[in-house]
Amino acid sequence: MKYPIEAIATAAAPTPAGHYAQAVAWGDLVFVSGQLPVRADGTLGADQPFESQVRQTLANVLAILEAAGSGPDGVLKVTAYIVGVENWPAFNAIYAEVFGAARPARAVVPVPSLHHGYLIEIEATAVRGAQTS
Amino acid sequence: MKYPIEAIATAAAPTPAGHYAQAVAWGDLVFVSGQLPVRADGTLGADQPFESQVRQTLANVLAILEAAGSGPDGVLKVTAYIVGVENWPAFNAIYAEVFGAARPARAVVPVPSLHHGYLIEIEATAVRGAQTS
């Protein structure tokens, strides 16, 4: 391969609970692992309301993107797995607020449940490096 | 990043219902957002049979790919989320008809439900530009 695969690690997002990196980068491409609403200090907060879980999860994704040299404007695709399709509007509203002018490709995928009883998991594919647009 | 991230927008597929682009392109890569069987004019048709929903969803994906300068032959990976794993054979038959000679990588992922009560959602990763094969 032209570039090495680089593991991204930051204390600003929760330590991986399993056999994965928070993200890996290969050249300009960044792949962020599925993030749950775990707080950066490792406490779970699975009893938090849906809205709080969305904010924590997006905060984790953005902290990892920043550590990789990317950010909201560098995101190509987001996949959000949510428990309860009725949570779609609440998810979309908070997501829009956090992403602002950036509108990556996105899929919202309802799932029957998530680890620790969480209601949302978010993964992202992004690019990093000097912004040209 | 070497290339700007370009938002793809076409009136030949439904307007995004949330905070996302129909697709984004970065260099030769195109990421198509999860498409539902919404008609291009915005009417829902969630009461249509599964087969009709598959055709409408694939039509949406292909219209967006065309707007991005790609098409069935440029697709690298498709992820199809379906409600009811028993719909797999019907999905595969229509998909084969639509994709023809092209056989991208694919995953079919059963989900408990989808937005508006739809039975299928499809997303794609593709490349665009002059075909060399």
Next chain:
Amino acid sequence: MKYPIEAIATAAAPTPAGHYAQAVAWGDLVFVSGQLPVRADGTLGADQPFESQVRQTLANVLAILEAAGSGPDGVLKVTAYIVGVENWPAFNAIYAEVFGAARPARAVVPVPSLHHGYLIEIEATAVRGAQTS
């Protein structure tokens, strides 16, 4: 596009049951289709315990990666769809054993069911070519 899209095919993994390639490669990038615990000879083994299903599925993914000129060290992102979130620890343990030092980005996505009654499906995005790290 700068590179042709290449279909990957190997007898060391099960023949696709539908309209998809085992994987496609485009330049250095490899997209492996969602693999189920089907044996390379096509027998199903859907009655096997979860642990056996994980091993068979990972074996299929790795056989396809090898045919594409990649391997565990070349994997960027894995998505594992599992039936029963309570199977997460068992999945992670076998996955860690198989991947060893490699820790790609990963998402584990619970689903209500899978084709043929299987308990796991795994897809991967990887790179191939000479290792530089």
